[in-house]
Amino acid sequence: MSTFKAPKGTYDLLPPDSARYLAVREAIAAPLRGSGYGYIETPGFESVELFARGVGESTDIVTKEMYAFETKGGDRLALRPEGTASVLRAALEANLHKAGNLPVKLWYSGSYYRYERPQKGRYRHFSQVGAEAIGAEDPALDAELIILADQAYRSLGLRNFRILLNSLGDKECRPVYRAALQDFLRGLDLDEDTLRRAEINPLRVLDDKRESVQKQLTGAPLLRDHLCDACKAYHEEVRELVTAAGVVFEDDPRLVRGLDYYTRTTFEFVHDGLGSQSAVGGGGRYDGLSEMIGGPALPSVGWALGVDRTVLALEAEGVELGLPAATSVFAVPLGDEARRVLFAKVTELRKNGVAADFAYGGKGLKAAMKAANRSGARYALILGERDIEEGVIQLKDLESGEQTAVGVNEVVAELESRLG
Numbered sequence: 323m324s325t326f327k328a329p330k331g332t333y334d335l336l337p338p339d340s341a342r343y344l345a346v347r348e349a350i351a352a353p354l355r356g357s358g359y360g361y362i363e364t365p366g367f368e369s370v371e372l373f374a375r376g377v378g379e380s381t382d383i384v385t386k387e388m389y390a391f392e393t394k395g396g397d398r399l400a401l402r403p404e405g406t407a408s409v410l411r412a413a414l415e416a417n418l419h420k421a422g423n424l425p426v427k428l429w430y431s432g433s434y435y436r437y438e439r440p441q442k443g444r445y446r447h448f449s450q451v452g453a454e455a456i457g458a459e460d461p462a463l464d465a466e467l468i469i470l471a472d473q474a475y476r477s478l479g480l481r482n483f484r485i486l487l488n489s490l491g492d493k494e495c496r497p498v499y500r501a502a503l504q505d506f507l508r509g510l511d512l513d514e515d516t517l518r519r520a521e522i523n524p525l526r527v528l529d530d531k532r533e534s535v536q537k538q539l540t541g542a543p544l545l546r547d548h549l550c551d552a553c554k555a556y557h558e559e560v561r562e563l564v565t566a567a568g569v570v571f572e573d574d575p576r577l578v579r580g581l582d583y584y585t586r587t588t589f590e591f592v593h594d595g596l597g598s599q600s601a602v603g604g605g606g607r608y609d610g611l612s613e614m615i616g617g618p619a620l621p622s623v624g625w626a627l628g629v630d631r632t633v634l635a636l637e638a639e640g641v642e643l644g645l646p647a648a649t650s651v652f653a654v655p656l657g658d659e660a661r662r663v664l665f666a667k668v669t670e671l672r673k674n675g676v677a678a679d680f681a682y683g684g685k686g687l688k689a690a691m692k693a694a695n696r697s698g699a700r701y702a703l704i705l706g707e708r709d710i711e712e713g714v715i716q717l718k719d720l721e722s723g724e725q726t727a728v729g730v731n732e733v734v735a736e737l738e739s740r741l742g
């Protein structure tokens with residue numbers, strides 16, 4: 323062990339478990355790739371100001387959780403705490419929205435950083451796969467994203483997740499509701515911090531997890547009862563399209579989420595086997611964000627699904643992903659001449675797309691066969707001095723134990739046909 327450890331709130335992805343993370347990322351990306359979303363990658367850090375304006379000055383993410391720093395050149399940067407603001411920034415900077423093909427549909431996958439109190443399912447470095455559809459106001463687009471996330475989770479074999487759905491209204495009806503909620507909150511017995519929050523961002527108070535606060539919120543006005551006609555009709559259409567796709571959701575009139583930029587459709591995916599950190603993903607519509615960061619009006623919708631928590635959810639449900647073995651063929655050379663011959667065979671197999679590995683380090687037969695078994699390979703190729711004289715390689719089926727001698731020049735074709 324070295325003197326160094328992974329920083330607090332972080333962990334390393336190591337084989338064999340890391341294969342599950344790759345599979346989860348792939349499973350979330352697959353439905354997006356098949357639905358017109360193009361891959362985007364942005365820097366791991368951005369100007370602090372982008373997140374302050376985009377995510378919101380009064381949010382926990384910006385006030386408490388951002389890894390912000392000043393560079394030697396005097397720039398104020400922050401490790402990205404979320405993906406949407408960066409993706410929109412990049413799309414605007416490259417004028418993707420002017421190419422005449424709206425919505426611009428993008429997906430991403432990467433690391434995000436929040437200085438949070440670490441616990442199971444909550445880390446300071448975590449990983450998300452996300453999707454953004456920029457520049458169109460269309461309930462079918464909101465529905466598409468909800469359906470694609472549902473499809474991703476189901477393709478992984480997850481069953482015990484729920485979709486919570488709400489509408490946060492728009493710039494017409496939200497201010498009216500906000501004022502009504504503020505009136506209500508001012509009459510409650512709240513601590514000073516919470517009262518201050520009620521003045522800056524009253525909707526966030528609905529999200530307060532403390533029971534002393536939740537108890538008092540029973541009679542709080544609901545946005546549902548304040549939605550303007552346009553928002554009501556929009557939300558009803560999203561609900562109908564999602565329902566018609568056979569995707570089940572729950573209306574949650576209290577769902578607000580921790581980022582300021584959301585308008586209208588808001589949703590969260592929760593998994594009931596995860597304890598307090600139950601949100602495996604979330605998203606919604608953010609019609610005002612582009613203007614908040616200096617762009618034109620571009621109504622947009624997106625989500626981000628947490629890879630770490632999705633892996634935990636798979637564990638909680640006992641889902642095995644049925645990952646293919648990393649290695650199909652393992653080569654065991656006995657002697658120097660055998661090393662040369664088998665190393666060439668391994669290289670040839672790899673070129674032909676067969677996953678193959680080799681007993682490195684001059685191991686004896688026993689240790690090399692142990693390595694072959696541990697690799698998960700279906701077949702071992704064993705080559706000794708007598709085999710070389712006879713021009714054959716021993717091909718051993720590690721599942722049945724059956725061993726046959728195959729001509730040196732036939733072995734690659736034989737393996738390819740056996741592995742299908």
Ligand code: AMP
Nearest residue numbers: 443444445448601602603604626628631
């Ligand atoms: P948010 O941007 O907060 O809506 O997060 C979207 C998803 O990312 C959540 O539903 C989680 O699955 C995941 N996530 C957010 N923060 C963390 C964290 N600190 N640790 C692990 N996963 C996280």
